[in-house]
Amino acid sequence: MSFNRWIWLMAWRDSRASRRKLFLFSCSIVLGIAALVSITSLGHNLEIAVAEQAKSLLAADLVVTSRQPLSERAEQMIEGLGGEQAREVSFSSMALFPNSEGTRLVQIRGLTEGFPFYGAFETFPTNAGEIFRNLPGALVEESLMKQFNAKVGDPIKLGELILPIVGILQKIPGEAMVFTTIAPRVYIPATEIPKTKLIKAESLAKFKVFIKYPPATLVEEFVKKRRAPFKELRLELETVEDRKRDLGKSMNHLQTFLSLGGFIALLLGGVGVASAIHVHVKEKVPSVAVLRCLGASANQTLQIYVAQGMALGLLGAIMGGILGVVIQFFLPRVIQDFVALEIQYSIAWVSVLGAMGAGFVICVLFALVPILPLRRVSPLAVLRATTAVSHHRDPLQWLLFGIMGLGITGFSLWQSTRWYHGLAFTGGILVAFGLLALVAKLLISLARRAITPSWPYVWRQGFANLHRPNNRTLLLMLSLGLGTFLLLTMYLVQHTLLIDLLPAGKGRQPNTVLFDIQTDQISDVENLLKNRQMEVLQQAPVVTMRLASVKGRAIRDLLKEPDHRRVPNWVLRREFRSTWRDQLVDSEESVVGVWPSQKIRDSIPISLEEGIAKDLAVTLGDDLEFDVQGVSIATHVAHLRKVDWKRMAPNFFVVFPSKTLEAAPAFHIITTRSNTPEAGAEMQHALVKNYPNISLIDLTLVLKTVDTVVSKVSVAVRFMASFILGTGLLVLISAILTGRYQRMQESILLRTLGASRWQVLQILVIEYFLLGFCASLTGVVLALGGAGALVFYLFKLPFHPPLLAPFVTMACICLTTMTTGLIMSWGVMNRPPLEILRGE
């Protein structure tokens, strides 16, 4: 297809009367292209940031991590790694701010000299990251300082240790700040940790050794040979390359999510363009017939409109490109909280042009769908309009659909980290589009059949508008339905995670969890609660243990098995916190077997949660051997039970019978409920003051912090959704405007025949209400299905959608559709017929 000067000239001439409309059509794809431009450009900036800040991500060349105190052998091996070393021990415990008497669970980190080897703490005052180790003092995270209205110089009490706060922690090399709100961090010198008297043998502490090597050292090569023996001692080695890979993966996920959102907006825009061009070229059929009559070939006439489609795509791509570059200024702010990197803004021209190119191609492909049939316009149409377009199926059109399908699949595969995710995304889009199109067809068919002469005139007209030629039903169903589907799905998932996962503050549900209670402190703590009219809702002992063997095979052997045959790593290597008791609790349900009661031979019968049993591939009678802090315990599965993890109660994978674990080092958990925030605060204060080793989780605060994190995630989700919704609105406006001429002709005729403006208004209101209602209803059904699937399969939670949200969504969409429709059609009703006729 060669586009000569005449083709471009004719395309330009032909567009004269429709340039404003064509400009509006191109707007449909602007937001989609803008989203892609800003996201791909962001991806490029992230890559640069990862490459430039690689070492500061880890703050060292190598990090050794252990979840238990380092044994003598481990110390020897770490010694053998050489280099300059710094250490950190971290654990969760309560912090008390004596000035405000506020308490909160924090993550305490004890640091030696040297860390960070690369990058730096960002603090206020700026030198606080250096001086806290010498004074000694504490570096406290900003969110915590704000919560308790604390300032530099105030004291902080950690266990039995009181230190002055010497600085506010604003940024830590290699860590994303959004996740810190759950357990805010407090740094103190490592030498001060013993003075807190908080670490005991059973404490859940993490031990890290940071190592720096001379610049020329090939750390990756050096570590490669040493990984296996370290793994045997349950020591993890992490290099800068490992961190980069992990970070790359999470960046990819973030970018994939954003890109696919942008892509949906672009596809929706493409549908808008196709529909608008369809109306445009339909008006052009007589011109095409004249050109064919005057001797233009089928290709020449086609090229004129393809040239218009290309110009439209180019205009959309340029506008989208400019908008995308502008948005890129704001995008880093949206995601800054999720990444541990300092994202520098720069325009990545290759990415920008690539995204603009993708947008251009999508626009042209979608525009070709209605343009291709122009090849088949008969020149005979100049004599007889009925012979205008041949209705036979065009093989080229099928080829075009094939290319579009391949393009969508290709883009999804390119953006997805796993091929089946890409296919699932394409499948999801097809199902959503297909279902919406099907409902649109049903609606058209229903509107055609349902109308009976007994209906009031305005209702008959309103319904008829849905099925008559040039109706906008399919397009509006697609754009409004898809927008509703995506937005409501996000809301429902967010709502389920927040409300259903954390049902705080209802009835006798606990809202406070006390843990790390030593055996000799139990009765004192129970009294403390009793004195404040706070009931002990549940009390459970906890013993920390690891798996040593499964069905007689040692964990180290199981870890060597090929990936597809192996029990997941995290199950084999995880730390099990188990308990003992003689009966099921409220949150449990027996599945199979007999509740463990007594020891048979040398093996203890245990009850296993059914999910973990499935992961371990064990069933009744199978042997499991646990390592309880150096002591080996043989067990066998006697009972399987189902656990309602959603219930706010101490839940366990493994439950032992009584009189089996009592001798092992244990701590206890108590759940209780405070009826007022004041009573809760007073109890917390008394607890921290008298028993500094006991930690406490205020579930109301957890709910708030989870809400903060989810809200930050929602910002990114809503940011993306706004592109989709914006595109939907643009498509809605352009769809209404393209049908406006037809509406105007009919309204004029109706008014000439005596219809009042009120009747014309009613007809329009009925039409747009029906469209908004059916589109939003389909979107709601899709959203309930989509959110239900996500919640059930991905988050493994029961799905209880809020009743009100779907109705509110439908009401909003109906109202928006009717309002937009009426605003865009206002001139149709208000101007005198003659003026409209002349104007058009």
Place this chain on the structure above:
Amino acid sequence: MNDESILGVNALTKSYSTSGGELTVLREVTFDVRRGRTCAIVGPSGSGKTTLLGLCAGLDQPTQGTVHLDGIAVHSLNEDGRARLRNKLLGFVFQNFQLLTTLTARENVMVPLELCGEKGADHRAVELLQRVGLGDRLDHYPIQLSGGEQQRVALARAFINRPKILFADEPTGNLDSETSGKIIDLLFDLNRASGTALVLVTHNLELAAMTDQIITLRGGRRVDPL
């Protein structure tokens, strides 16, 4: 068909398949039009006049029979071949003018020459528009012109590629009698001046009487004496 013929139609038949069976709208029509001569096709509504014109001009394919234009077998050409032929040999004038609404008068007239890539289209379009009395309306759009003026633009467009034969479908059907007279005069003047043959479809027997040859159709058959 001899060398003097510009249009040779032989046993031309056109049928359509409909739900009620095959419908024949034109049956074995035969006639010749000689170079530079004029011919009128007349008959009542539904007699097949417009169908015959469309087939003669290569706008449609016959079911049976042959059409030769300037010795070229039109019925054996594909659609793009027929389009090239229309561009080189034919001119058209229609009842409803069929001007491109987004093009000015001058641009409408230029299209046939631009299509074949000929130079000087602008100059010749201006010359023709001046000749039809629209020298001062060159850059007006069709919507800004009266019916008579639009048909004059269509006449200028029909003659710009110096056609050997001009097909006119009810050229005065949408015009009042005064304007019709002026358009007919202009049509015949241009025809004579450029030596173009003319085939016109009309209900107007007065107009038909001005031509050299009259083909009368009834029920798809030629009913005038051969």
